[in-house]
Amino acid sequence: MARTGILSLGQSDPKGGSHTRTPLQRFQLPVKFKPIGLVPFFGFVGLFLVWPAISLFRLAIQPTKNSDISAMREAITGDYLDSFIYTIKLSLLTALLGVLLGSLLAASVLRIERPKWFRNFMTSFAGVAANLGGIPLAFAFIAALGTQGLITKMIDYFGVNLSDAGFRISNFAGITIVYLYFQIPLMFLIMVPAFNGLRASWSESAASLGAAPWQYWRYVGLPLLTPALLGGFLLLFSNAFSAYATAYALSSGGARLVPVQIRFFLQGNTITGKDNLGYALAAWMIIIMLITMTGYLFVRRRAEKWQQ
Amino acid sequence: MSALEFVNVSKSFGDVNALSNFTIALEQGELVSLLGPSGCGKTTALRIAAGFETSDTGSILLGSTNIIGLPAHQRRMGMVFQSYSLFPHLNIRDNVAFGLKVGGVPGDVRKKRAEEMLDLVRLSDLGHRMPHQISGGQQQRVALARALATEPHVLLLDEPLSALDAKIRVEVRDEIRRLNRDLGVTTMFVTHDQDEAMSISDRICVMDNGVIEQIGSPRNVYNNPATSFVAHFVGSINSLPRGNTRVLIRPENLVLATHDESAQWRGAVTDITFVGAFTKIAVVLDNDKSSVSVLAISSQIDHNIAIGKNIGINEEIR
Amino acid sequence: MKFVGKIWPRLYIAIAIVFFAAPLLSMARFAFQRIPVISLGKDNLFKRWTIDGLLTTLRDPEFAHSLSVSLKVAFFTVLVLLFLMVPTTLWVHLSAPRWRGVVETVTILPYVVPPIALVVGVSGTYRSIAPWFLASNYSLVPFYAILAMPFTFRSLDVGIKALDLRTLVDAAKSLGASSGRVMWNVLLPNLRTSLINAAFLTITVVLGEFTIASLLLKRTLPMYMAQAQGSEPQGALGLGLLILVLTTILFTLVSIIRKKDSTNINAKNINSGMVP
Secondary structure (H helix, E strand, O other), rough: OOHHHHHHHHOHHHOOOOOOOOHHHHHOEEEHHHHHHHHHHHHHHHHHHHHHHHHHHHHOOOOOOOOOOOHHHOOOOOHHHHHHHHHHHHHHHHHHHHHHHHHHHHHHHHHHOOOHHHHHHHHHHHHHHHHHOOHHHHHHHHHHHHOOHHHHHHHOOOOOOOOOOOOOOHHHHHHHHHHHHHHHHHHHHHHHHHHOOHHHHHHHHHOOOOOHHHHHHHHHHHHHHHHHHHHHHHHHHHHHOOOOOHHHHHHOOOOOOHHHHHHHOOOOOOOOOOOHHHHHHHHHHHHHHHHHHHHHHHHHHHHEEEEE | OEEEEEEEEEEOOOEEEEEEEEEEEEEEEEEEEEEEEOOHHHHHHHHHHHOOOOOOOOEEEEOOOOOOOOOOOOOOOOOOOOOOOOOOOOOHHHHHHHHHHHOOOOHHHHHHHHHHHHHOOHHHHHHHHHHOOOOOHHHHHHHHHHHHHOOOOOOOOOOEOOOHHHHHHHHHHHHHHHHHHOOEEEEEEEEEHHHEEEEEEEEEEEEEOEEEEEEEEEHHHOOOOOOOOHHHHHOOOEEEEEEEEEEHEEEEHEEOOOOOOOOOOOEEEEEEEEOOOOOEEEEEOHHHHHHHHEEEEEHHHOOOOOOEEEEEEEEEOO | OOOOHHHHHHHHHHHHHHHHHHHHHHHHHHHHHHHHHHOOOOOOOOOEEEOOOHHHHOOHHHHHHHHHHHHHHHHHHHHHHHHHHHHHHHHHHHOHHHHHHHHHOOOOOOOOHOOHHHHHHHHHHHHHHHHHHHOOOHHHHHHHHHHHHHHHHHHHHHHOOOOOOOHHHHHHHHOOOOOHHHHHHHHHHHOOHHHHHHHHHHHHHHHOOOOHHOOOOOOOOHHHHHHHHHOOOHHHHHHHHHHHHHHHHHHHHHHHHHHHOOOOOOOOOOOOOOOO
């Protein structure tokens, strides 16, 4: 019944109605009440997303008993600051490599025309891999590159000991490689439509106007791909920055990443009275994500303008 | 010396011969249309000239140099596509100045030149707009200005009017003709629309299945079609019995002879379509039931010509 | 692009395939071969392969329990999400098009709040005012619905855009259909691809989600796997692989359905995955 109401209230053209009008349909809403149908949506998001998120900030800034500085302040000092720097570095690096390698993969796959199923297969696989994260992915990499991993053993056979070289699946280099497993496919999925959006008539126009291939890429191709590249970078950054499960499983909970740190506070593995440090760390995460996603929205709005 | 010359150019895609021994010479300043149904090879010929396709055999002479093997960006041929060829991230002025920019022309010079070109297509007040903010007809005029800004040896137009509305189409068509005359730029115009080709061209090259059927002035192609294909493709034509053979006569070269009992053909009127100054009358001939269409001046249609009436038809004596 | 040969792309793709296949193959070997890596050699490469580990895990009652929790949560998440998002998206397109931008921006908000931050916020708020809520397994449902909201909205939005909704609704009503009938007999069948697409993606998200479940201490499938890694590692990895294969099948199904329907719905913009 609720849905019926929603539809009939939306009838904006009185002549468009028919002989089977319900009393509701005869009742036309003034324009300013149009958003009324969005109340359940906004209510749901408010209750289960916005309220918990905003409460974090409230909890983070409330005064602490045995500390002079606020939790928000403490969350970006000392070890916590190092954690943030570590996480941001990891996210930047995996985003950058993901953008580069994923775009290259998209360009390469689009060049292969012959077996027609190949492109579809790669897209399907990328869809799975981009959403792969968490426990199974960590398992796979432990089996491959862990100290007892198959690949570790194979590389060892050729005389290179990863362990002696300082490589651990749970350290910076290790997590970077594991994250690339979902970052590259995600970028691939972003770039395939972007490359396909480059019309042949643009490169041909450029050539007929005297532009050498490099000039086409410099002045036309790259600027047109910039929104996708930049948007993809921001998305990949946020993807890595908010990832938790993979890093947690790789390091058995010992990683220096901010999300893993937050867990300590929630589980009470810390000195009492510092509860709101967990809230503060989470609040800072939201602030960083807010900046990232605002940038993303901005880039996307710009790109939509061209696509008309 | 011709401005652009194709000599025995052939191209096949797999088993399909897209172009066979294509030979034509365009004089300086001439506008030549390649006319034919889709798949006749006209676009292939244009793209080979532009350097976007390679030919299997033959040569293309620009002046006296063979440009086969020269990459597209070194050929100096301006090209206009069917649609969507303006760079969407550049404003109109920067689009027009693009060729000058990649050619190394300094900023102030190319800005001035872009303004001149926009003036030429009468869009000087739109220079700051983005492509998506102007109409399709305006976009094609900008594409023309952009292609002409670098002073190309030849202008290549690939169905530039097909994506436009009927009225705008005529406007842009006239614009192309005017630019061709004013600037004296040799132009190759690909189209499947015979009206377009007729109204714009110095010469028309009618093509079918990768082969040239006829090259000639619009008048010549229309009045003296070299092959049955040309006769049928360019304008509409009737096939009427005469003795043991059939003759091809255009609808406007037939006259109605209502009271002439000894008319060359007789038949029943099946349809009358009023198209303004002219009226099209469809007739089914009595002797072999073939359909014939006659184009008569509307003011000469009287009450004797009505659906179902039997009338006579004669070939117009000129 | 045509100025570069075709050797480099092929080489690069080959390297990529090795990178993506190696972990999965290693995982399969670990799960199904009873030989430690240390003593693996040429002579025993094909020996002692078995699926016993996986079978032991599948027989574990704890596994059955976690699977049933995950499936129930997945079912209700899909239900809640569709009941919330279908009317919302239709309303935006029919009655309040000016609000489309706002709604779209709001649906991207879940990306702004990382799951770990969300769950911290949730326990900071709900634990004190509604402890009974967090005690239930079904407390996961609204938060999973939030996680799946971005691509659900996008999928529906694209589907509806391709429909010419206004005309469809007016045509149905002019034929005398009530609003309910329009919804049930006209709109939903036409949005089938979008709905299935969104539902399948939501299921994969729910079956893989670890962060929120782990911090709210819910015994879902990923939680079980993480815990089984210690006690029965072969079985845990086998299970991980099994879920991976099932996910791949689910994804392939989605893409087949999408392709089948793309004749009547222009579905090219319904990106797979969670690309917003």
